[in-house]
Amino acid sequence: xxxAAQNMVAAGRRPEATQALRLAALVxxxxxxxxxxxxxxxxxxxxxxxxxxxxxxxxxEVSLDIAPAQxxxxxxxxxxxxxxLLRAMNRMNDFIERMxxxxxxxxRGGDVYGPAWDPVELRRRIGMVxxxxxxxxxxxxxxxAWGPMINGYRGHLPELVEQALRKAALWEEVKDKLNxxxxxxxxxxxxxxCIARAIAMQPDVLLxxxxxxxxxxIATRHIEDLIDQLKAQYTVVLVTHNMQQAARVSDRTAFLYxxxxxxxxxxxxxFTTPDNPRTQDYITGRxx
Amino acid sequence: MITLAGPSLVRPMGFRPRLARRRLVGRVFAILxxxxxxxxxxxxxxxxxxxxxxxAELLSVHFxxxxxxxxxxxxxxxxxxxxxxxxxxxxxxxxxxxxxxxxAVYLEEYASQNRLTRFIHLNIANLAGVPSVVYGLLGxxxxxxxxxxxxxxxxxxxxxxxxxxxxxxxxxxEGLVAVPKSLREAAYAVGAxxxxxxxxxxxxxxxxxxxxxxxxxxxxxxxxxxxLIVVGAVAYIRAVPSGLRAPFSAMPIKIFNWSELAAPEFVxxxxxxxxxxxxxxxxxxxxxxxxxxxxxxHKTW
Numbered sequence: 001x002x003x004a005a006q007n008m009v010a011a012g013r014r015p016e017a018t019q020a021l022r023l024a025a026l027v028x029x030x031x032x033x034x035x036x037x038x039x040x041x042x043x044x045x046x047x048x049x050x051x052x053x054x055x056x057x058x059x060x061e062v063s064l065d066i067a068p069a070q071x072x073x074x075x076x077x078x079x080x081x082x083x084x085l086l087r088a089m090n091r092m093n094d095f096i097e098r099m100x101x102x103x104x105x106x107x108r109g110g111d112v113y114g115p116a117w118d119p120v121e122l123r124r125r126i127g128m129v130x131x132x133x134x135x136x137x138x139x140x141x142x143x144x145a146w147g148p149m150i151n152g153y154r155g156h157l158p159e160l161v162e163q164a165l166r167k168a169a170l171w172e173e174v175k176d177k178l179n180x181x182x183x184x185x186x187x188x189x190x191x192x193x194c195i196a197r198a199i200a201m202q203p204d205v206l207l208x209x210x211x212x213x214x215x216x217x218i219a220t221r222h223i224e225d226l227i228d229q230l231k232a233q234y235t236v237v238l239v240t241h242n243m244q245q246a247a248r249v250s251d252r253t254a255f256l257y258x259x260x261x262x263x264x265x266x267x268x269x270x271f272t273t274p275d276n277p278r279t280q281d282y283i284t285g286r287x288x
Numbered sequence: 289m290i291t292l293a294g295p296s297l298v299r300p301m302g303f304r305p306r307l308a309r310r311r312l313v314g315r316v317f318a319i320l321x322x323x324x325x326x327x328x329x330x331x332x333x334x335x336x337x338x339x340x341x342x343x344a345e346l347l348s349v350h351f352x353x354x355x356x357x358x359x360x361x362x363x364x365x366x367x368x369x370x371x372x373x374x375x376x377x378x379x380x381x382x383x384x385x386x387x388x389x390x391x392a393v394y395l396e397e398y399a400s401q402n403r404l405t406r407f408i409h410l411n412i413a414n415l416a417g418v419p420s421v422v423y424g425l426l427g428x429x430x431x432x433x434x435x436x437x438x439x440x441x442x443x444x445x446x447x448x449x450x451x452x453x454x455x456x457x458x459x460x461x462e463g464l465v466a467v468p469k470s471l472r473e474a475a476y477a478v479g480a481x482x483x484x485x486x487x488x489x490x491x492x493x494x495x496x497x498x499x500x501x502x503x504x505x506x507x508x509x510x511x512x513x514x515x516l517i518v519v520g521a522v523a524y525i526r527a528v529p530s531g532l533r534a535p536f537s538a539m540p541i542k543i544f545n546w547s548e549l550a551a552p553e554f555v556x557x558x559x560x561x562x563x564x565x566x567x568x569x570x571x572x573x574x575x576x577x578x579x580x581x582x583x584x585x586h587k588t589w
Contacts, residue, residue, distance in 0.1 A: 095472075120480070136474060
């Protein structure tokens with residue numbers, strides 16, 4: 001089967017082909033694709049979901065399934081609605097004035113915007129990591145412990161904090177300074193602390209909104225390795241503008257353009273033989 | 289390439305730089321600004337010097353701890369007005385801060401941005417500019433008569449509280465607005481309710497700003513005489529307020545009263561009282577500066 005990159009080489013479009021080849025190589029380097037997800041019940045399902053800010057529809061008629069225990073990447077150019085879609089999943093958009101939702105968004109079969117889910121409980125189960133690290137201006141320990149505390153966690157808190165920090169690959173670096181301010185950590189460490197903070201809630205799903213966009217390449221590498229480990233336990237939805245990142249860590253990729261879902265599929269296929277010409281144009285760097 | 293360096297670029301056409309003239313205008317303006325700055329400092333300096341000459345030698349522990357004497361004015365003290373002012377400030381703080389902060393939290397955190405909210409914002413901004421004597425009249429009607437507080441220190445403090453409330457609300461709102469959205473999002477994302485996010489993260493982060501605003505508002509209230517006179521503060525009393533319903537005096541009223549009298553010893557007494565009032569005021573401002581410095585050091589998110 002000819003890949004997009006090979007097609008382009010054949011067509012003589014060399015500069016674009018280089019990027020396509022690189023992405024294809026990244027996908028190939030990861031070995032066999034994860035088992036097909038369609039069999040499992042989706043964790044989150046959007047059905048013709050439209051999200052408006054006032055009159056402007058940031059997300060239009062998107063239908064998308066998020067499969068369990070996988071990393072789903074949402075890619076697309078700036079302003080395509082990928083963050084809006086992600087933030088709808090744990091109702092983080094509620095605080096924006098004049099935001100309205102139509103269509104359906106289901107989490108574990110219950111309507112996210114209906115009476116089935118209380119937004120506070122929903123956010124406990126669907127954790128979130130933001131674009132810029134945003135630790136609380138408190139101690140490292142309190143950053144992780146606060147969420148479980150206010151949600152009435154009845155177990156042994158210090159143990160939970162240690163577990164969460166270990167899973168976020170941060171424990172060794174901070175175990176001797178748990179009572180120091182989280183703001184003294186480096187950007188990459190702060191972002192892993194934010195991941196630990198989300199993990200401590202024992203979430204079902206982790207939403208990540210361009211979690212590496214403010215980090216240097218080494219810190220980015222750390223976070224990507226972490227995401228790879230996390231998907232064994234959590235369903236991860238990753239918004240990124242970095243296609244290499246999507247190719248490196250995701251199992252499925254959804255391409256959003258101007259608020260519409262253009263194409264969704266296995267990452268290995270999306271980056272080699274996309275169905276839609278617009279996907280092909282985007283991943284080969286012809287626009288975006 | 290060579291044509292680019294042709295004569296038209298060496299001497300650009302169509303400009304009249306007049307650099308010397310432009311620089312001169314700039315220098316003149318800088319000097320005017322310096323003079324304007326010096327005027328404020330010089331006037332304040334002259335005032336301080338004048339008052340110190342009048343009243344400095346009367347300043348003593350005795351002056352702070354004794355009552356007024358009508359028989360021998362120069363042995364008078366300002367114990368009653370000083371304690372009246374301390375009572376007023378304490379009560380005003382207790383009355384203003386909870387209401388002011390709560391109002392700001394409602395407007396900033398709970399209210400949606402509709403017409404009603406904008407109307408309230410506009411009104412609060414206008415209330416901050418209402419002359420203080422109007423608050424005195426309001427206090428007379430509402431607190432002295434309707435609430436039957438009488439001409440008491442409680443009524444005086446309530447009137448002052450109304451006077452500074454808009455300022456406290458505005459300062460608290462500014463403190464809350466300065467708290468980054470990312471901090472609230474962090475709290476919501478781990479399953480916090482709105483109140484939990486406000487109580488544990490937003491208010492602590494806004495606290496230094498709110499405290500600074502409160503202290504600045506109180507330094508406005510401490511110098512007010514007009515509303516207190518209307519509410520019924522007395523100029524002469526030989527007692528420290530014994531309770532909320534007790535009659536009271538206050539330092540600005542005593543100063544006003546002394547400076548009206550003709551005999552020269554009263555002018556000296558007024559000078560000394562002004563110095564004490566300035567001392568109280570400056571120490572309150574020092575607290576505000578201290579808080580702001582602390583805030584600068586800790587605001588690193």
